[in-house]
Amino acid sequence: DAKTTQPPSMDCAEGRAANLPCNHSTISGNEYVYWYRQIHSQGPQYIIHGLKNNETNEMASLIITEDRKSSTLILPHATLRDTAVYYCIVRVVGTASKLTFGTGTRLQVTL
Amino acid sequence: GAVVSQHPSWVICKSGTSVKIECRSLDFQATTMFWYRQFPKQSLMLMATSNEGSKATYEQGVEKDKFLINHASLTLSTLTVTSAHPEDSSFYICSARRGLGGEAKTQYFGPGTRLLVL
Numbered sequence: 001d002a003k004t005t006q007p008p009s010m011d012c013a014e015g016r017a018a019n020l021p022c023n024h025s026t027i028s029g030n031e032y033v034y035w036y037r038q039i040h041s042q043g044p045q046y047i048i049h050g051l052k053n054n055e056t057n058e059m060a061s062l063i064i065t066e067d068r069k070s071s072t073l074i075l076p077h078a079t080l081r082d083t084a085v086y087y088c089i090v091r092v093v094g095t096a097s098k099l100t101f102g103t104g105t106r107l108q109v110t111l
Numbered sequence: 112g113a114v115v116s117q118h119p120s121w122v123i124c125k126s127g128t129s130v131k132i133e134c135r136s137l138d139f140q141a142t143t144m145f146w147y148r149q150f151p152k153q154s155l156m157l158m159a160t161s162n163e164g165s166k167a168t169y170e171q172g173v174e175k176d177k178f179l180i181n182h183a184s185l186t187l188s189t190l191t192v193t194s195a196h197p198e199d200s201s202f203y204i205c206s207a208r209r210g211l212g213g214e215a216k217t218q219y220f221g222p223g224t225r226l227l228v229l
Contacts, residue, residue: 034217036220038155041202041223041225042222042223043115043117043204043206043220043221043222043223044155044204044206044220045220046217046218046219046220049217087154093216098145098157098160099145099157099206099218100157101147101154101155101156101157102154103154104154
């Protein structure tokens, strides 16, 4: 699976949009981009995933560049409860594929 | 939604004893389940992958005789830490993935089990 690069930490003011970048320049055509987050001392929570089109759900939006070499997770109105480590993971689709976690981005939402 | 539960949420045991952790997918059938371990201030490390009714596949460096995994049904997988030692103290997290095939199948995670071996 392709490797991803994320900034180690980011801050965001409550109520503002949080834009978390991810670089996956070696992504292959059959690899999806997944985003998970882990709030302190909890299991990871699925946020969103996409292949090449932008995606939106009740939690976030995922913007994937046309060349698919990078993506941005957008939390439109960050709250204190969004403080967590956010993981961007690329995964080959298939029964043998597995999620491999990197170090992620620690997002701190402040008042 | 897809809910995965783990039991117990935390456990303290004496060195040399065995500990069993259960992982259940509550509202879907999980053909594949995964076990991860996370040490403080580190990322999740995959320990093993198990498919229902077959033997687990362990990641390099994970002792299969120490970490016994059973995936006997489509909703239950268990991890047994045998002869636990203090260095096995960690946060153990299971994950379940529904379905088969080439479509993107999302993995859902349990809340984790914190193990402390004295």
